[in-house]
Amino acid sequence: MAAVRLFFFLLLLSLLPPSHPLSDNQALLNLKKSFSDPQTLPSWVPDQNPCSSRWVGVICVNNVINSLHLTDLSLSGTIDIEALSQIPSLRSISFNNNNFSGPIPAFNKLGVLKALYLTNNKFSGPIPSDFFSQLASLKKIWLSNNKFSGPVPQSLTTLRFLSELHLENNEFSGPVPELKQDIKSLDFSNNKLQGPIPSSMSRFDAKSFSGNIELCGQPLDKPCESAASEGPGWGLKVVIIIFIAAVLAGVFVMARSKRQRDDDFSVMSRDNAEEVVQVHVPSTNHSRGNSDGSKKESTTSKKGAGRSIGDLVMVNDERGTFGLPDLMKAAAEVLGNGGLGSAYKAAMASGLSVVVKRMREMNKVSRDIFDAEMRRFGRLRNPNILTPLAYHYRKEEKLFVTEYMPKGSLLYVLHGDRGSSHSDLNWPIRLKIVKGIARGLGFLYKEFSSEDLPHGNLKSSNVLLTDNYEALLSDFAFHPLMNHSYAVQTMFAYKTPDYVTYQRVTQKTDVYCLGIIVLEVITGKFPSQYHSNGKGGTDVVHWVLTAISDRREAELIDPELKSSHSNSLNQMLQLLQIGAACTESNPDQRLNMKEAIRRIEEVQV
Secondary structure, three states, X not given: OHHHHHHHHHHHHHHOOOOOOOOHHHHHHHHHHOEOOOOOOOOOOOOOOOOOOOOOOEEEEOOEEEEEEOOOOOOOEOOOHHHHHOOOOOOEEEOOOOOOEEOOOOHHHOOOOOEEEOOOOEEEEEOOOOOOOOOOOOOEEEOOOOEEEEEOOHHHHHOOOOOEEEOOOOEEEEOOOOOOOOOOEEEOOOOEEEEEOXXXXXXXXXXXXXXXXXXXXOOOOOOOOOOOOOOOOHHHHHHHHHHHHHHHHHHHHHHHHHHOHHHHHHHHOOOOOOOOOEOOOOOOOOOOOOOOOOOOOOEOOOOOOXXXXXXXXXXXXXOOOOOHHHHHOOOOEEEEEEOOEEEEEEEOOOOOEEEEEEEOOOOOOOHHHHHHHHHHHHOOOOOOEOOOOEEEEOOXXXXXXXXXXXXXXXXXXXXXXXXXXXXXXXXXXXXXXXXHHHHHHHHHHHHOOOOOOOOOOOOHHHEEEOOOOOEEEOOOOOHHHOOHHHHXXXXXXXXXXXXXXXXXXXXXXXXXXXXXHHHHHHHOOOEHHHOOOOOOOEOHHHHHHHHHHOOOHHHXXXXXXXXXXXXXXXXXXXXXXXXXXXXXXXXXXXXXXXXHHHHHHHOOO
């Protein structure tokens, strides 16, 4: 009898439909169907392996899907969580800079997630208090720039591995929950939070809580007990002056925005004009000329450093010397705003023009260490490095002064002007620029060999060009000086697969960034990798690797190069292959910097 029952049980099982989980391919196709635009993600097609076919936004490790990085794609509609749950290897999800709206999707069903990025969408409404209770592995949560409201979910306090939490620019209200984890990057700014900040969280920067008018306690300079009102002291006067200056500067920028050629960068990318602003500055009557080598590092005021307004510290007087009063008297011409601050061009009476960058997130090290690093920068001498001229130190902000390059950045010359300057970008000039970048990197990798990121922010907007198209690297070696949370937000190194997938950056991160520039130069395309505002660009890495796998490499070359230098096509393809080898998503399979430089030097005109 038992044998009969077993027979009928097995027969019943054979008649039931199979319950196999969906393949990764089908799960992603179901996710795609949940988006509003049917034309979205054209590379996601049936009967292909998402890893080997390099589907846009799909990041794999050992041919297994590890992350979805669907950013800057103007996606909208819903997000099929059931489809995502069919990909058990998924550890990181990014839908940054899209158009999703409504309540937060049920990501809490994906219990193995380690990172969740939803910044710059239109999500709204409260998040359930226990939402994160089932996400015990979460390390990174970025929900900034949405319209979330209600209390901050209490379940965040239970995430023992939480290291990054960004909730800024929402409408969260109520108290700040006490987070006792070892959080490296936190931002609650610009919400509607109320009451005292837990004392255990006073270690964070005041900016992490700014813009919440009903918060009090440290680190804010607002005690929770009502204090006797005092007359406006000097500090208040400074705040008022800065506020008025900021308003006037904003009006000035708006009035001149159409006249500034570099202003277009802010349209193409939030980062591409990285703090390169112009400022006209009359100076003292110091002669220009070259240094005779007898001058020492000079400051007009070394006393009271860090307390008074002080003056500039000259670290390189080969272009003459000048002081802070010379800059303060200057008629300011704004170049633009970038991740590290704002920048201005100052035209000295002597004929020297400088760029003054205002940096406010450089408080990672003490004054003494910062001074030593600036002097070290000033001693650098290399034909492909932009050596700084001077700096000014205050705790709240630093000024970084370099020589102004009228031709502008590689980004501008490649993409910002389709006129005469772009027509000069023939094959010999482009190869010269790439070799100059490689040589500059070779120098930095000797000078800063012990650093994880000898450059750290390498992109075409940080490659300046002399009048004869010699490449000059700028904004290098800032990583050890920057606050970590701000470095993550602003430095291009943290937008690469190295950080998105592996949560780390190494010297091979710079190699990836070099590869992006190489592909940008050879294809003439603006890389979507630079974007953080969802306004287009080409995913040059995916485009190039797909064409190479299909043996269509010649289609990638900028038509202006092919038409005028057809006899150099093989050399162009050689450089293209180097760029592709530098942008392998897995750092272990990527060229190291020394090998990348060697291969670039081998390419001939």
